[in-house]
Amino acid sequence: MHPAYSIIIFTAASGAGYGQVIALALAALAGRPADGAVLSGFIAAFCLVGAGLLASTFHLGRPGRAWRAFSQWRTSWLSREALLALATYAIAGGFAWAWLAHPAGDPLLVGLALAAAVAAALTVVCTAMIYASLKPIPAWRNGWVVPVYLALGLASGAAWLAVLDHLFGVGGPFIGRLTAAALAVAIALKLAYWRHIDAPRDGPTPETATGLGALGQVRLLDAPHTAANFVMKEMGYRIAREHGQALRRLALWGGLAPALALTGLATLGADAMTASAALLAAVLTSVGVTIERWLFFAEARHAAMLYYGTTYV
Amino acid sequence: MTDLPSLPPAKRLGLVIDLDTCVGCHACAINCKEWNAGGAATMSDLKPYDRAPDGVWFNRVHGFEVGAGASGRTVYFPRSCLHCEDAACVTVCPTGASFKREEDGIVLVDEDLCIGCKLCSWACPYGAREYDLDAGVMRKCTLCVDRIYDQALDERDRVPACVRTCPASARHFGDLGDPSSDVSRLVAERGGYDLMPEMGYGPTNKYLPPRPRRDGSADGGTAALEPSGAPEGKFLQWVDRLFTR
Numbered sequence: 020m021h022p023a024y025s026i027i028i029f030t031a032a033s034g035a036g037y038g039q040v041i042a043l044a045l046a047a048l049a050g051r052p053a054d055g056a057v058l059s060g061f062i063a064a065f066c067l068v069g070a071g072l073l074a075s076t077f078h079l080g081r082p083g084r085a086w087r088a089f090s091q092w093r094t095s096w097l098s099r100e101a102l103l104a105l106a107t108y109a110i111a112g113g114f115a116w117a118w119l120a121h122p123a124g125d126p127l128l129v130g131l132a133l134a135a136a137v138a139a140a141l142t143v144v145c146t147a148m149i150y151a152s153l154k155p156i157p158a159w160r161n162g163w164v165v166p167v168y169l170a171l172g173l174a175s176g177a178a179w180l181a182v183l184d185h186l187f188g189v190g191g192p193f194i195g196r197l198t199a200a201a202l203a204v205a206i207a208l209k210l211a212y213w214r215h216i217d218a219p220r221d222g223p224t225p226e227t228a229t230g231l232g233a234l235g236q237v238r239l240l241d242a243p244h245t246a247a248n249f250v251m252k253e254m255g256y257r258i259a260r261e262h263g264q265a266l267r268r269l270a271l272w273g274g275l276a277p278a279l280a281l282t283g284l285a286t287l288g289a290d291a292m293t294a295s296a297a298l299l300a301a302v303l304t305s306v307g308v309t310i311e312r313w314l315f316f317a318e319a320r321h322a323a324m325l326y327y328g329t330t331y332v
Numbered sequence: 333m334t335d336l337p338s339l340p341p342a343k344r345l346g347l348v349i350d351l352d353t354c355v356g357c358h359a360c361a362i363n364c365k366e367w368n369a370g371g372a373a374t375m376s377d378l379k380p381y382d383r384a385p386d387g388v389w390f391n392r393v394h395g396f397e398v399g400a401g402a403s404g405r406t407v408y409f410p411r412s413c414l415h416c417e418d419a420a421c422v423t424v425c426p427t428g429a430s431f432k433r434e435e436d437g438i439v440l441v442d443e444d445l446c447i448g449c450k451l452c453s454w455a456c457p458y459g460a461r462e463y464d465l466d467a468g469v470m471r472k473c474t475l476c477v478d479r480i481y482d483q484a485l486d487e488r489d490r491v492p493a494c495v496r497t498c499p500a501s502a503r504h505f506g507d508l509g510d511p512s513s514d515v516s517r518l519v520a521e522r523g524g525y526d527l528m529p530e531m532g533y534g535p536t537n538k539y540l541p542p543r544p545r546r547d548g549s550a551d552g553g554t555a556a557l558e559p560s561g562a563p564e565g566k567f568l569q570w571v572d573r574l575f576t577r
Contacts, residue, residue, distance in 0.1 A: 020454075078449065078450070079447050079448050079449055079468075080446070080447065080448020080449075080450075080463065080464075080465075080467070080468030080469055080470075081446065081447045081448050081468045081469060082447070084427065084445070084446075084447045085447055087426070087427035087428070087429075087445055087447060088426035088427055088447060088449070089426075090426070090427060090428055091425060091426050091427060091428050093335060094335055094422075094423040094424070094425075095423065095424050095425060095426045095451075096424070097424065097426040097449065097451055098426040098427075101426065149424075149451070152424070153420075153424075153454055153455055154420065154455075154457065154531050154532070154533075155454070155455065155456065155457035155531065156454070223457070223528050223530060223531065225396075227527075227528050227529070227530060228457075228458075228527060228528050229396060229398075229407075229409060229527065229539075230525045230526070230527055230539055230541065231351070231396065231398045231407055231541070231542075233541070234398045234399050234405065234407075234541075234542065235398050235399025235400060235403070235404065236398070236399065236400065237396050237397075237398050238396065238397045238398075239394065239395070239396060239397075240395040240396055240397040240406060241356065241394065241395025241408075242394070242395075243361075243392035243393050243394045243411070244389075244392065246383075246384045246385050246386065247384070247386070248386060248387075248389070248392075248462065249386070249388070249453070249462040249463045250453065250459040250462060253450065253453060253454075253463070254453075254454070254459070321454070321457075322457040322528065322531070323456065323457060323458060323459030324459075325528075326394055326409075326411055326458075326459060327394075327459075
């Protein structure tokens with residue numbers, strides 16, 4: 020699949036924003052009082068989600084009609100995601116107000132924090148389900164896609180909240196530990212996803228795509244056109260296995276794993292050194308997520324390519 | 333609304349494509365483009381004289397080599413929307429632009445609602461939907477819904493453009509939900525099949541497999557065309573044996 024930058028920016032940025040909402044909710048439920056870092060965190064979350072949604076409109080042919088995307092929630096994960104994104108904005112806004120206006124443990128604050136976390140998580144689930152629900156893309160048809168989106172969203176969002184905490188000198192190690200836990204889980208899930216998609220699978224073949232298997236092996240002899248068309252450009256992007264492996268290693272060892280180590284270090288104190296560690300950890304997490312998301316699309320193959328010479332999907 | 337129709341459509345209009353007769357001439361693809369691009373509708377046609385032209389075609393004709401050696405054959409394979417029963421391209425659409433008609437099962441794009449998000453093309457395993465760069469919307473085979481019901485046209489023209497123009501009579505149109513229709517009988521006689529049935533989309537269009545060779549041989553009698561090593565005639569064969577001892 021062609022990795023469109025608008026979609027990569029959208030899923031990475033909005034994932035981080037929703038991760039921040041979840042992390043803030045957990046901090047509120049743990050009894051943290053609202054402070055400057057919390058307020059900045061909400062602003063960052065709303066900006067990240069907003070930037071992500073705006074980026075996603077660059078993928079549209081007719082963005083002026085994008086408001087219509089709220090209507091088909093009964094059948095479309097994309098529509099459900101649009102509605103939940105709106106709902107999360109509203110609920111998270113209410114949660115932010117409740118945190119500023121009420122003490123810890125207040126039932127309204129607790130209720131809104133939980134609701135905000137659930138709404139944010141469900142929105143990320145819908146985003147991931149847009150991809151995981153597509154039958155023609157076997158690499159996405161597994162139970163790893165949704166948890167990976169959630170874990171990486173939480174990790175990348177919480178990582179930047181930790182930076183804010185260091186900046187304001189508040190919050191303690193809670194957010195840092197949450198980031199580390201999310202990163203560890205995300206790395207484990209991502210490795211499982213990669214192992215799953217590397218294993219041979221029984222998918223459609225050129226023989227089943229053309230129905231000519233009874234006559235023998237099917238090979239493309241004459242392409243239908245001499246230049247690439249939309250379907251080939253959108254679904255035909257392939258990355259060589261070695262390059263994919265190299266980028267996986269970069270995402271892991273150049274991004275997520277060092278971020279995990281630095282996050283651990285950053286929780287050990289509250290000085291300039293740990294603040295720098297937290298900042299570097301956040302940057303590396305975002306870099307790792309971006310590479311991972313790019314690979315998520317580039318390493319996926321589409322069944323329609325079976326008509327264009329691909330033999331394995 | 334992008335719910336699929338709750339009841340099965342009254343008619344299941346679709347195409348039957350005969351892979352035995354198709355010669356790969358592309359007349360169907362070209363007539364389709366002419367019919368759909370000629371009037372109010374557009375089908376983008378970008379840089380047509382350049383090195384990398386691009387544009388929307390509803391029908392694309394592939395050529396496959398099937399099998400190997402003497403029993404191998406070339407099969408020309410037109411590919412267009414199959415108007416599936418369980419069309420995921422309809423259910424994934426976030427705006428309701430993609431829909432399946434209740435009266436005849438034709439899957440269409442309402443181009444006034446489409447936002448060009450391309451998700452329907454990702455949901456189609458057959459690559460039937462293409463994005464029109466000029467219009468910013470998704471486009472696909474309409475089963476010539478603007479021809480088949482048009483009373484102003486001659487009766488024999490009230491079939492899809494691709495069916496009308498095929499010089500090899502490799503394309504057939506009709507109600508595949510009616511077991512007594514010509515197309516249904518054709519499918520039953522020739523063993524018409526679904527493409528990629530494991531996807532579970534329930535395509536309406538059926539493909540007819542290439543027929544076995546008339547003389548029953550796997551290689552079509554081409555073995556007789558191979559030059560034999562020995563010369564013709566008993567005398568010369570004796571001479572040949574003499575000199576090969």
